[in-house]
Structure formats: structure tokens, C-alpha cells
Amino acid sequence: MPALTNRQVRLKSRPSGIPQAEHFEIVEAPVPELADRQFLVRNEFLSVEPAMRGWVSAVANYADPVAIGEVMRSFSAGTVIASRHPGLAEGDQVMGMLGWQHYAVSDGTNITRKVKETDLPLSLSLGLLGLNGVTAYFGLLEAGAPRPGDTVVVSTAAGAVGSAVGQIARIMGCRTVGLTGGPDKVALCKDAFGYDAAIDYKAGNLADALKAACLRGVDVYFDNTAGAISDAVMSQLAVGARIVICGTASISSWDPPPLGPRVERHILVKRARMTGFLIFDYQHRYEEAIARLAVWVREGRLHYREDIADGLEHCPGAIAELYRGENLGKRLIRLPR
């Protein structure tokens, strides 16, 4: 194989809030020779996630921060193009923490899984059949514990996680109400993801709109935003409500934590339960969820939207774009073959 040149997106400086394009730089680097038990992946799709804000933050979090000068941590999906590893052969498709770069050398420890659903697009392994779908699946079913007939409210309802939550809730026999920003996403929620109601939180009067859409109160709130959106939902809880804290996209900085109305009274009076959900705790059960999700995709019961940008140069600004809500569907970067 001729010597390959890699292009990588590296962390240049540490942001205090949401990472912007200027916090990254694109550099060229040689692809090293493979050692024994290593393999080389040519990345085809790179993921962009809200969680990336946490990965580059210096504030204590559930993973060590990406170091300055290090390749930006990301889930990526690609094809093995050379292998000295006994478990993987040329042509195998893999998904893992392969970083924002064209080529990744791996010994397998940073591989999340070998992609088995080769009848479906590889990009799905970064979205609906990846962490987003698995997060929606376990977050809703385990922490949210939905029952048929429940009213399930989802924030970032048109997003990669939220759209899966809404659809899985419907499959479970729930009524679904999506909260999203702008008329395009409201339409997407209703037309593509089958929400029974979708509310544009930017249109004002969220509390009234929620009340009208959830006449018997909110049984499950799957929360990807926190902030003012959550404040409105908290005042509409039904008795025994379950709140799943999955993300806090509307909070631009947690240092110091912003103020909001205290929630204890809602939690107490409604005997509600608020649970923090982190998908990494479910690593041992990924295949169980993906197998189920893939069946629903093949049956046409689970739909998805992808918003794909071509070329590594789209990476640096992609996290900030995500937080501005500019994407319609799962945000991915596609690399040329």
C-alpha cells in the first residue's frame, strides 16, 4: 500500500462554553505503519454530537477532556483497509472513537462495534443504529419507563436522539408531543417522525401550548435541553411523572451553574422521578438495542433524517452549528473515498 497522508482536526484551545471553529485546527500527518494486532480504518462518516462540548470542557465530567493538540474525539464509521488484527479483515465496517480524521490506526480498544447491518447505510451506525438510537432506546425504556397511553414530551424532538425517542414512544403505544425550534422542524416532527403534536418553543407561549397539548399532564419528559423549555414542562407534570435528563443543550455554560426556578415542589407534589441518563452505562447492552432498532428500520416503523456535510473542513464549526440548531436531522461529516 502506498504511504497515506492523514488529515486531522485537532483541539487548538479550550473553550469555556460551546466550542467554536477557532478552537480547532486542521493539520496533515503521516499514517503510521501498522504494528502487530493493529488495523487501519478509512473513515467514511464522522459524527457531531452535543456531548462534544463536555469532551473538550475542562470542568470535571464523566470522561477525561480531550487534550490540547489531540485529535478531536468523535465517533466515526469506516472500513478496514488493512489489518494485522486477528478479529478484523479488510472490508469489515466498524464504528468507534476513531476521531475527526481521515484515517485511524486502532488496536480495537476504541472500537464500539463491528457493523453487522450491512444491508443498511453505514451512516446509520452513527445515528439511529448508533449512540443516538441506543440512547433513545434505553433512556426512554429504562429511565422513562413509558406505559401505553402515557403522554411523552420530548425536547429537541427533531434531533438525532429526540426523533428516535418520539418514534419509540409511539411504538410503545404512547401519545407523543415534540418540542422543537422553528416551523421546519415542527413539520418534520409531524410528517417524518409521527408526533401527535409538535410545538415550536420559539413561537412564544410555550406553557399554554404545552397545557393544550397535554390535557392530562406530562407522564414522561425526555429532556435534552434543560433551561426555560424544561421549566415550562415541569409545571405540567402528571402524578408519577418520569423525567429523563439526557442532555442540557440550551445551557451555554455550567460554570457557574445558571439559576432557574427550583424544581423540588413539582417533584414532591407530583411524586415525580428525575433520572440522569448516560448511555455509557449501557455499553454491555448496545447490541440488544441495535438489533431491535434495525428491525424497526427495516419494517419502516422508525424513520430518520440525516444532514450530511461533505469534507473534513466542516468539522471545526459543526458543534456550534449544532447548538444553534441549524441542522435538520442527524449531523454528519462525510469524507471522500
Place this chain on the structure above:
Amino acid sequence: MPALTNRQVRLKSRPSGIPQAEHFEIVEAPVPELADRQFLVRNEFLSVEPAMRGWVSAVANYADPVAIGEVMRSFSAGTVIASRHPGLAEGDQVMGMLGWQHYAVSDGTNITRKVKETDLPLSLSLGLLGLNGVTAYFGLLEAGAPRPGDTVVVSTAAGAVGSAVGQIARIMGCRTVGLTGGPDKVALCKDAFGYDAAIDYKAGNLADALKAACLRGVDVYFDNTAGAISDAVMSQLAVGARIVICGTASISSWDPPPLGPRVERHILVKRARMTGFLIFDYQHRYEEAIARLAVWVREGRLHYREDIADGLEHCPGAIAELYRGENLGKRLIRLPR
């Protein structure tokens, strides 16, 4: 039986925050004749509870508010002195929603239970062997789910509920840390209730004191206060922490809800669970808890303190005194025979 004159504490006006003496009045009223299936209770002990603030509040709550002019709702314990009810005889001891008054006519619907632990003081049926003890028992064991070795932090640690929580947690093999106000209550926590550590939240530097007392973080937080005390605890959670919201004693008014640091990040990063706990949901299991608690009392494993005032005239100001933390032990009003 000669005609009896009743004395009652009635709600005179509706408070917006914590009820004060001026919101009540003491009036005399005749004791009506018993109808068929009714019985007459001479109250011996009247309870004073933090929850009374909610019972007289106009803000939507989990029970209808006490009407203006109505006898103040309260748990009371007394002896049946006349009965036309087939299930109760003269001399039986009962506990129930008998109100702040000397005599109560009942058809049984407002009776919580017939007191069976006649070897123990009747006053206990309003505290450790009443709602306070049962709240501690189910709140800790069901919502808090303590495991041996857990660090359990309790707010209002010397109070009627808190002191039972701390002791039950110890019986369950947990390390217990009590938060309370003032050196007298700190001493009570350590000497009478066996807390491994007790912190005076009024002494300042609560966050540092908590950190020092909970080196591996807080596994269970049994919260009776909300507010600044909870803010300090939330920043010390261990992974998988359980927070039981049982009361909000430090918040003087929820209308509008006061602001505080948002909790979602703590909940998410620590995969914590915050559960609202209301004892009325466990009504069908009271006897199970009381039987267990009574055994622990008889074995000398569960201690209690009572702070008893003699005479109905202590009732009107008693709720405000409770919120000022002036009592050392369960606050009760004793009525003369």
C-alpha cells in the same frame, strides 16, 4: 354523659407563606350527640407538622386546602370515650385526622389507625410510630434504596422525620451524616440519634464540611429542606446517588418558586435519581412499617425526642415555631384530661 364543651383551633385567614398565630383563632363549640355508627374521641395529643403549611395554602397541592372557619386539620391521638360504632369500644386508642380540638366526633373515615402498641406511649403514634416514622421508613427504604456502606445525608437531621431516617439508615448498615441548625441539635444528632457526623449548617462553610464528612460522595440524600442546604449537597453526589424529596422546609414561599442553581448537570453527570415522596401513597402499608418500627423501639435501637407543650393555646403559633426550628424533638401539643 354530661354535655361537653369543645375547644377548637380554627383557620381564620389564609396565609401566603408560613402560617402564623394570627391566622388562627380558638373558639368554643358544643360537642354534638353521637349518631349511629359514630364515636367520640377525647384527644390527648395533637400533632404539629411542616406539611400543615401546604394544608392551609391556596396553591394547588396534593390535598384540598383547609377552608376558612374550619377546624385546623391535624393528626391527633386520643381515647374513645363513647361509641355507637361496632368496631370501636370505649377505652380504645385511635390516631387520625381529628383536628386541633379537644373532642372529635368521627364515623371512622378520618381515623388512620387503631393504636395497637399500648405498651408504648400514645404520643408515639403521632411521631415515630405515626406518619413521621412511616415517612422515614418508606421514604428512605423505597425512594432512597440504601445499601450497606452507603453514605446517607439527612437534612433536618434532628427533626421528627430526619432523626428516624438517620437511625433507620444506620440499622441498614449505612454511614449517616446529619445536617441540622445549631450546636444543641448537632449534639442531639450525635448523642441521641447516633449519626456518624453532624454538621451545623448555620456555622457557615457547609460545602467544605460536607466534603470532609462525605469523602466518597453522597449516595443517598434525604431532603427535608430544599434551598441552599440542598445546593451544597447536590455538588457532592456520588455516581448513582438517590435524592429523596420529602419536604421543602427552608423555602418560605413557593409562589412564585424561588430561583436556585439548576440541578440537571449534577443529575446527568452522576446518573442520579431525584424522587418526590409523599407518605399518603403508602397508606396501605402503614401497619407493615409501624410493626417494624415498634420492634426497633422496644429493642432500644430506635430513639426519639418529643418536645411537648401543654394546652390548646400553643397551637396557633406552633407551625411558625417549627419552621423557625425552635423545637428539640417531635413537636406535640398535650391536652389536659
